[in-house]
Amino acid sequence: MTQAAARDAILAVVAAIPAGRVMTYGHIALQAGLPRRARLVGKILSGLPEGSPLPWWRVVNASGAISPRGWMGHDDLQRLLLEEEGVAFSAAGRINLKLFSVTPVV
DNA sequence: TCCTTGACGAGAT
DNA sequence: CATCTCGCCAAGG
Numbered sequence: 084m085t086q087a088a089a090r091d092a093i094l095a096v097v098a099a100i101p102a103g104r105v106m107t108y109g110h111i112a113l114q115a116g117l118p119r120r121a122r123l124v125g126k127i128l129s130g131l132p133e134g135s136p137l138p139w140w141r142v143v144n145a146s147g148a149i150s151p152r153g154w155m156g157h158d159d160l161q162r163l164l165l166e167e168e169g170v171a172f173s174a175a176g177r178i179n180l181k182l183f184s185v186t187p188v189v
Numbered sequence: 190t191c192c193t194t195g196a197c198g199a200g201a202t
Numbered sequence: 203c204a205t206c207t208c209g210c211c212a213a214g215g
Contacts, residue, residue, distance in 0.1 A: 086212085108197055119210055125196035126212070142196075150196040157196090175203070193215085202206080 089117055093127050100141040103168040105178060106185045107145045114187040125150065140164040147178040 084092075092115035100106050106114075108121040117123065128139050129152075140161040144150045149158045162172060170183050178184075 089212095112197090119198090120212080121197040122195060122210075123197095123212060127196095129196055139196085144196075145198050152196055161196095177203095191215105194213085195211105197211100198209085200207090200209105202204105 084116070089115070089120070089123065090127055092116060093124050094137060097128070097137050097139065097142060100138055100185055102138075102141075103170060103183070104185050105141045105143050105147075105165065105170060105180070105183050107143060107147075107180070108150075109145055110185070110187045111142065121145075141168075143178060147180045147184075148176060 093111060096106070096111050096114045108124040109119075111124050112118065112120040115124075124142070128137075128142060131137060131139055149161050152158055162176070165178070166172065170178055172178055
């Protein structure tokens with residue numbers, strides 16, 4: 084599997100996440116046929132252009148929380164977008180994956 | 190080739 | 203729940 088193919092596979096999985104649902108980095112990697120490549124998923128997403136059509140905000144970490152970006156404001160934006168789609172956050176700012184996550188078809 | 194980084198994950202405390 | 207530790211693996215210097 085080439086790097087370009089891996090990238091496309093990951094982006095395809097992200098693009099397929101339905102509104103109102105979220106998916107973890109690990110699950111995305113797994114679904115893309117790249118087990119244990121969660122960090123690669125983050126790597127790819129970090130390189131996305133501003134106006135990308137991809138629903139990057141539906142991607143959260145395994146804790147159901149929004150991963151810190153270093154670029155202030157983006158994490159808040161992500162939470163806003165998700166809440167707008169009906170995704171509920173706990174007081175601790177985490178999502179109940181049991182209810183909102185998409186499970187890989189493995 | 191070695192070393193460091195990092196939008197990660199799971200388990201222990 | 204919050205923190206830590208350790209494991210993982212691709213990229214880039």
